[in-house]
Amino acid sequence: MITLHNQLPExxxxxxxxxxxxxxxxxxxxxxxxxxACCGIELMQTGGPRCDWDRFGAVPRATPRQSDxxxxxxxxxxxxxxxxxxxxxxxxDPKYVIAMGSCANCGGLFQHSxxxxxxxxxxxPVDVYVPGCPPRPEALxxxxxxxxxxxxxEKFLRKNA
Amino acid sequence: xxxxxxxxxxETKPEKGDGWFTVPADKIQEVCRYLxxxxxxNVLSCLTGTDKGEFFEVVYHLFASEKKEALxxxxxxxxxVSEVPSVPTVSDVWAAANWMERETFELLGIEFxxxxxxxxxxxxxxxxxxxxxKDYKEQPEYAGMxxxx
Ligand code: SF4
Numbered sequence: 001m002i003t004l005h006n007q008l009p010e011x012x013x014x015x016x017x018x019x020x021x022x023x024x025x026x027x028x029x030x031x032x033x034x035x036x037a038c039c040g041i042e043l044m045q046t047g048g049p050r051c052d053w054d055r056f057g058a059v060p061r062a063t064p065r066q067s068d069x070x071x072x073x074x075x076x077x078x079x080x081x082x083x084x085x086x087x088x089x090x091x092x093d094p095k096y097v098i099a100m101g102s103c104a105n106c107g108g109l110f111q112h113s114x115x116x117x118x119x120x121x122x123x124x125p126v127d128v129y130v131p132g133c134p135p136r137p138e139a140l141x142x143x144x145x146x147x148x149x150x151x152x153x154e155k156f157l158r159k160n161a
Numbered sequence: 162x163x164x165x166x167x168x169x170x171x172e173t174k175p176e177k178g179d180g181w182f183t184v185p186a187d188k189i190q191e192v193c194r195y196l197x198x199x200x201x202x203n204v205l206s207c208l209t210g211t212d213k214g215e216f217f218e219v220v221y222h223l224f225a226s227e228k229k230e231a232l233x234x235x236x237x238x239x240x241x242v243s244e245v246p247s248v249p250t251v252s253d254v255w256a257a258a259n260w261m262e263r264e265t266f267e268l269l270g271i272e273f274x275x276x277x278x279x280x281x282x283x284x285x286x287x288x289x290x291x292x293x294x295k296d297y298k299e300q301p302e303y304a305g306m307x308x309x310x
Binding site for chain 1: 283284285292297299303304306307308309310
C-alpha cells in the first residue's frame with residue numbers, strides 16, 4: 001500500500017476488496033415488500049417520497065428471491081410464522097432481518113393472545129430490532145443505517161471462503 | 162308475534178339496551194325458517210357464541226332489510242364436561258351461517274349438527290384447545306415455537 005502512495009493518478013482510489021464489496025452491498029439493500037399489520041403502513045411511509053429510502057439504495061422487491069433484507073413489519077401469528085420462515089428460506093444469502101415494532105420484537109400488545117408469536121426471533125435470526133408501536137420512519141431509517149454499519153464491518157470474502 | 166306463534170320462546174327485555182328471545186336448542190331451525198320465510202328476516206348479520214361459565218350461549222343477530230328491523234335470538238347450552246355442546250345448524254337457512262358457525266366451532270368448541278363442513282376456519286387444523294373458552298389452557302408450544310417470551 002505504501003509503495004503505491006502518491007504514485008497513481010488522482011482519479012484512482014485505492015481500497016480493500018472487502019470494503020468495496022461491502023460498500024456495494026450496503027448501498028443496494030433491497031428489502032422485501034412484506035408487512036403483516038399496522039407497522040406496514042409506517043413501512044410504506046418510510047419507503048415513500050418523504051423519507052425516501054431510495055437514497056440509501058433500498059428499494060422494495062416483490063419477491064423474496066430478489067431481496068437481501070426482510071423487514072418484519074407487524075404482528076406475526078403462529079400460522080403466519082410458518083409462512084414467514086418459508087419466505088425467509090427463499091431469500092438468497094447473505095440475508096438480513098429487521099424486526100420492526102413491538103409486535104415483531106416480543107409480541108407487543110398482543111402478547112397475551114393465544115395466536116400471536118412472542119417475537120419473530122423465535123423463528124428467524126434478527127439483525128436489528130427497532131422499538132416503537134409503530135416506529136416512526138426516522139426510527140426505521142436509523143435501523144437501516146445500523147444495518148448498513150453492520151454490513152460494512154463484515155468480512156464478506158473470508159466468510160464464504 | 163313471534164311469541165304467539167312459538168309458545169316455547171322466552172322474551173327478555175333489559176332496562177337498557179335491546180331485548181332478545183331465548184329459544185330451546187332443538188327448535189332453533191324451525192324458528193329461523195319461520196323468521197326468514199314469514200317475517201322476512203333475510204340477513205343473518207352475526208352468529209357468535211359466548212362462554213358464560215355454567216353455560217354456553219349461541220347468539221344470532223338477524224336483520225330484515227325491507228322493514229329495517231333487527232332481532233336477537235339466543236340459545237342456551239348447559240355446560241357438561243362429558244359431552245360436546247351442540248346446536249342444530251342454521252347454515253341451510255342462511256348460507257352466511259356457514260363460516261360463522263365454523264368460527265364459533267373453532268373458538269368455543271360448539272358443535273353445529275348438520276353443518277356441511279364443520280372444521281376450523283382460521284385456526285390451523287392441528288390446533289389444540291378452544292381459545293375463547295374460559296378454561297382454555299395455552300399449550301407450551303405450537304409447531305416447535307414456544308408460546309412464552
Ligand atoms: S408494533 Fe404496534 S403498530 Fe406495529 S404492528 Fe404491532 S400494534 Fe401495530
